[in-house]
Amino acid sequence: MDGENDEVPETLATYLRLRGLEPSPRSKRRRRKRGGQDDENIPFAPGRDPKGVGDVLDKLTHDAGWDEPLARADLVRQWGEVAGTDTAQHTRPVALADGMLTIQCDSTAWAKQLQLMRAHILTQILQLFPDAGVSSLRFIGPDVPSWKWGPRAVPGRGPRDTYG
Structure with a gap:
């Protein structure tokens, strides 16, 4: 030297x-x-390549815990791709609670038909939106009030027994 x-x-x-x-x-x-320090400041080290905006946003949403809410929003927005365009014209997702996706149909006939296709639709949802947290499907008919439905429903005749 x-x-x-x-x-x-x-x-x-x-x-x-x-x-x-x-x-x-x-x-x-x-x-x-x-010698024991992190190598993040060393040039040309692995992982030092510039990242794209999509990669940065994916990391940000994952770190913030937004994966599940964003996947649920994408599921509702892209319902036509999941169920098919013809089916999507007669149905719409209305609720997602405790892993159960509730889908409202135009008629009871559509609800019954989709109950028969439940496995196929659930498979599509799990493939396209695995982070949405959907584990089961529920199909309901047109918006008609029901006395038997809800988290606090009790067995029996319900409010009709107070009439007399």
Whole structure:
């Protein structure tokens, strides 16, 4: 090393040493001390390539815990792709609670037909939107009030027994 410095002027050797192109005797000691640190600041290290906007947004949504709500919104927005365009004209997802997706149909005939296709539709949902958290499907007919439906329904005649 001294032989190389004899050929190079001292000012140029100092410049090269300060720029990190030629290690100084002290830098070897520093490197030994820093050996356990993270390599994220080292240029040309693995994982230092620039990332696309999509990759950055995917990481952001995953870190923020938005995967499930975004997948649910995509499921509702792209219902036509999941159920098919003809079926989507007669149905719409109305609720998603505790893994059960409730789908309202134009008629009871459509509800019954989709009950027969339940496995196929659920498979489509799980393939396209695995993060949505859908585990079962429920098909209901047109919006008609029901006394027997809801989380707090009790067995019996319901409110009709108070009439008399």
